[in-house]
Amino acid sequence: MARTPGRDKNGMKKGTWTPEEDKKLRAYVSKYGFWNWRQLPKYAGLSRCGKSCRLRWMNYLRPDIKRGNYTKEEEDTIVRLQKLLGNKWSAIASHLPRRTDNELKNHWHTNLKKRLGQNTPLLLSTTPQEATITENHSCDHEVEPKNISGIPLNCPMAPQMAEGFASLHLSSSSSKTSLSLCMEAVGFSNMGCKASRDSYIAESTGSFWTEPFITDNNIESFLLQDERLFSHDLFY
DNA sequence: AAACGTGCCAACCGCGGCTCA
DNA sequence: GTGAGCCGCGGTTGGCACGTT
Numbered sequence A: 001m002a003r004t005p006g007r008d009k010n011g012m013k014k015g016t017w018t019p020e021e022d023k024k025l026r027a028y029v030s031k032y033g034f035w036n037w038r039q040l041p042k043y044a045g046l047s048r049c050g051k052s053c054r055l056r057w058m059n060y061l062r063p064d065i066k067r068g069n070y071t072k073e074e075e076d077t078i079v080r081l082q083k084l085l086g087n088k089w090s091a092i093a094s095h096l097p098r099r100t101d102n103e104l105k106n107h108w109h110t111n112l113k114k115r116l117g118q119n120t121p122l123l124l125s126t127t128p129q130e131a132t133i134t135e136n137h138s139c140d141h142e143v144e145p146k147n148i149s150g151i152p153l154n155c156p157m158a159p160q161m162a163e164g165f166a167s168l169h170l171s172s173s174s175s176k177t178s179l180s181l182c183m184e185a186v187g188f189s190n191m192g193c194k195a196s197r198d199s200y201i202a203e204s205t206g207s208f209w210t211e212p213f214i215t216d217n218n219i220e221s222f223l224l225q226d227e228r229l230f231s232h233d234l235f236y
Numbered sequence B: 001a002a003a004c005g006t007g008c009c010a011a012c013c014g015c016g017g018c019t020c021a
Numbered sequence C: 001g002t003g004a005g006c007c008g009c010g011g012t013t014g015g016c017a018c019g020t021t
Helices: A019-032 A040-044 A050-061 A072-085 A089-094 A101-117 A158-167 A178-185 A194-203 A219-229 A231-235
Strands: A132-134 A145-147
Touching: A019 A040, A019 A050, A040 A050, A050 A101, A072 A089, A072 A101, A089 A101
Parallel strands: none
Antiparallel strands: A132 A145
């Protein structure tokens, strides 16, 4: 499981993290946050590279991580999103609150892929062509069918936008949100609706997963969906 | 009980994208 | 426009844990 401790060419420690290192990193990040992963280990008193610290925090030490015990709903969601988006684990993880991309990736390779290969019934029937997912999510009771990218199914541009959504890199930390990129990809501009979008967000208190889906053929509704899709990442 | 095989998952590595000077 | 620095992602690996022979 753990790797043999060693040093890289810069003298940085590699391999398994010790409880003391975890304690230092957790204490530092809890107190100061992570403003620069590269510099952080120096100030936190760790002989680790920033990348290693980031990985340890993101995949293990973060307080809100849920580990193991995948529900059927979660597995169902993973399989569907994998089918839809491919190995975009970070994007898939963004739809599974408290799960990390690394964990999803491991779970996929060690469990789900094999089970699918054996045609073990694992998920509800769905057609890959329609890029539509019934989000029967583990953390709530959303059952209303909707497109995974938040694109209304009756939108004339839905196919193009879904394609754009799937093909774009869906980094939750991107300075542009995914759907905004999608819209650019299919020829929409921002259309100057940021102010009203911001005001909506300020007023909105509902959860993304429980909010009624807006089906208007309305650009702003796309932006709102996008904002909500990734809103849970703002914690970080 | 020992040897061997396999599963699992934490951690590493390399690359690409983004930001900023 | 460009190059450096940094971050995040996805693929891969190392090695412990556990099962089987």
